[in-house]
Amino acid sequence: MRRAAxxxxxxxxxxxxxxQAPAQPDLPAAVTDAEISVSSDYRxxxxxxxxxxxxxxxxxxxxxxxRGPNEPAVLRRKRRVFGLWVNGAAxxxxxxxxxxxxxxxxxxxxxxxxxxxxxxxxxxxxxxRLEGGTPSDATARDYRQALARLRxxxxxxxxxxxxxxxxxxGLYSTKVVLPANAPIGDYFAEVYLFRDGRLVSSRRxxxxxxxxxxxxxxxxxxxxxxxxxxxxxxxLALAAGWAAAMAFRRA
Amino acid sequence: MSIFLPIAEMPVNWLIILALSGFVGIVSGMxxxxxxxxxxxxxxxxxxxxxxxxATQASQITATSASSLWAHARRxxxxxxxxxxxxxxxxxxxxxxxxxxxxxxxxxxxxxxISLFYVVFLGVIGSLMLFEATRAxxxxxxxxxPMPFNRPARTIAxxxxxxxxxxxxxxxxxxLPPLAIGVGIGALAAIMGVGGAFVLIPAMIYLLRMPTxxxxxxSTFQILCVMTTVTLMQATLNRSVDLVLAAILILGGVIGxxxxxxxGARLPAERIRAAxxxxxxxxxxxxxxxxxxxxxEMYVLGGQ
Numbered sequence: 001m002r003r004a005a006x007x008x009x010x011x012x013x014x015x016x017x018x019x020q021a022p023a024q025p026d027l028p029a030a031v032t033d034a035e036i037s038v039s040s041d042y043r044x045x046x047x048x049x050x051x052x053x054x055x056x057x058x059x060x061x062x063x064x065x066x067r068g069p070n071e072p073a074v075l076r077r078k079r080r081v082f083g084l085w086v087n088g089a090a091x092x093x094x095x096x097x098x099x100x101x102x103x104x105x106x107x108x109x110x111x112x113x114x115x116x117x118x119x120x121x122x123x124x125x126x127x128x129r130l131e132g133g134t135p136s137d138a139t140a141r142d143y144r145q146a147l148a149r150l151r152x153x154x155x156x157x158x159x160x161x162x163x164x165x166x167x168x169x170g171l172y173s174t175k176v177v178l179p180a181n182a183p184i185g186d187y188f189a190e191v192y193l194f195r196d197g198r199l200v201s202s203r204r205x206x207x208x209x210x211x212x213x214x215x216x217x218x219x220x221x222x223x224x225x226x227x228x229x230x231x232x233x234x235x236l237a238l239a240a241g242w243a244a245a246m247a248f249r250r251a
Numbered sequence: 252m253s254i255f256l257p258i259a260e261m262p263v264n265w266l267i268i269l270a271l272s273g274f275v276g277i278v279s280g281m282x283x284x285x286x287x288x289x290x291x292x293x294x295x296x297x298x299x300x301x302x303x304x305x306a307t308q309a310s311q312i313t314a315t316s317a318s319s320l321w322a323h324a325r326r327x328x329x330x331x332x333x334x335x336x337x338x339x340x341x342x343x344x345x346x347x348x349x350x351x352x353x354x355x356x357x358x359x360x361x362x363x364x365i366s367l368f369y370v371v372f373l374g375v376i377g378s379l380m381l382f383e384a385t386r387a388x389x390x391x392x393x394x395x396x397p398m399p400f401n402r403p404a405r406t407i408a409x410x411x412x413x414x415x416x417x418x419x420x421x422x423x424x425x426x427l428p429p430l431a432i433g434v435g436i437g438a439l440a441a442i443m444g445v446g447g448a449f450v451l452i453p454a455m456i457y458l459l460r461m462p463t464x465x466x467x468x469x470s471t472f473q474i475l476c477v478m479t480t481v482t483l484m485q486a487t488l489n490r491s492v493d494l495v496l497a498a499i500l501i502l503g504g505v506i507g508x509x510x511x512x513x514x515g516a517r518l519p520a521e522r523i524r525a526a527x528x529x530x531x532x533x534x535x536x537x538x539x540x541x542x543x544x545x546x547x548e549m550y551v552l553g554g555q
Contacts, residue, residue: 040495042255043262076359076551084542086363087551146550153548180255180262211257218257218494222486230486233494234479237310237501241317244505249322 027203028052029191034205036178037212044180047207049103049189050173058170060195061104061111065122066176066207068099068156069185073128075143075150077135089135091143096128097121098183099156103163103174113197120192120199124148124157155179184209258493259303265499267297272500276315276507281514282524286504287312287445288376289527292369292534299496301365302356305444306485306492309478311500312446315508316475323468330419330465334472336426337451340433341440341477348441349484356489359553366538368443373535376449381528387521408459420461420469428458433473441481446474 029051036045049064073096076087102122104111112122121127125148130140138146151157156179164174176189187207193200211219221229254265271293275286287308294304323329355361411425432454436447451470455461461469486492 038255040254043253074359074553076553078546078549078551084363084367085544085546087359090359143550147552150548150550150552181260184260215255215257222258222490222492222494226487226490227483229494230483230492233310233486233492233497234313234482236494236498237313237482238317238479240501240505241314241319242321244314244318244509245321248509 026054027191027193027201029203029205031189031205031207034207036209038184038209039213039215042180045178047176048173049176051191053170053172053193060193060200062164062172063111063192063194064103064164064174065190066101066187067097068183068187070095071098073147075147077137088137092131093147094129094131096147097124100124101158101176103160105164105166107161111194116199154181156182184211254495256493256496258491259299259496261298268499269503272503273507276504277511278527280508280511281518282527286315288373289530291444292538301362302489302491303493305365306489307496307500308444309481309485310492310497311504313475313478313482314501315504316446316471316478318505318508320471320475323471328465328468329472330417330469333417333420333429334469336429337433337473338476340430341437341473342480344434344437345441345477345481345484348438349488352442353488366542370535370539373531377528377531377535380524384521384525384528388525406458406460420465422460424459437477440477446478448474
């Protein structure tokens, strides 16, 4: 059923693309499940980015990027104090993508020139902007690479140089996995068309990850009315304790 | 079986958490040793951020101590006046502890601080428990009797100024030692998310010379009041109390504690204490090992 719907959508996109004038290449692309709800059974989600390469002769390469909200980040290098490994001084990044995945049909460096890669921010380690200097124990480059490595290990940054599926007639699609630890917020999917190492056109679609239901209620209460949230937590604890005492006294 | 924790921002298997808190509840119901000491390290091992584990644990101890205070109050085994004094110190200590917690959290060192406290207390308490339990097991029934209290007739509590009468305990002592003990326990409670009965009860017996029949009830009262304060402060200042996690921990904890209290009388207490001591030492060693071994990843994310 899902496959049939996807095929239909791809066909509609292809039909739409065929109708476009080739002079100003539009880039048809869409995202399934663009509104992701985080409820109490949330375990991450998967979405599909699909579209069509508008070039009739199939020239050029499609690159799909999904980015999470840019957020400040703090990184520390461990150091040894009296035999214990403690966290060293903080190195701050003004902003870095909280989630980043790049998907293409062949390695990115074969598709785009290094200049285009850095201009479009296709390398998250290069995008992260350091605030102020770094301590003497390591260079800025070390910290940038460490940030990317840690996020890669957490499943938040990924590169899939053979992840894009080509279905013929310029149709392409790819699955994107958003793990449960991916931050909640506004994401976007970007589709780029490169030809001869240069960007030809691009397209951006929004994806939102938002809490709903009890999940939203609890989180908003904890951040907006922390005191009452605390009172509620205590009341819950006292009520549960009292109920248990009552229940087991009768038993 | 998976449920997403709104504050910890991670999915957990709630059956595992429920089983764990139920198990710890049973053990603490049988042995009288608070659950926080065992449960908090396990939550950290499961990947719950240490500040969330500690803060949420406080609300669980509030629930279990409320449940047992009920029974103590009915048996008239609470010295309310002494409890109020210990609580006054405890609330002040908790405020100090929370401030330290908040500063350390912002400095990005909270995981280290929590681990260090746990290493020290799990090590000391686990060793003492193991020592006592093995001696009782080896010595058979004769040695299994409680140690004769070799308490000095008069302690420092009898010499300090500001003396006060405590009719339920039959004491006439200075208010300063109970206040000081309260401050220490309150600070521990805030930083570690434990009730601290293991430190509080010996202090009440040996330092304040309270009669043993009111010691447990009075410490439960103090722990309930201090943990209520700690939960409120953690929620307000650090926003690290996870209600969903708290609900699971409370459910497992209160039921487990009641079941444990029932089983406790019928089971070989010394063996359970020995097993618990080994568990505590094991957890302490694991935390210690994580602090001293050279990390594979030299960088950490987080803090401010």
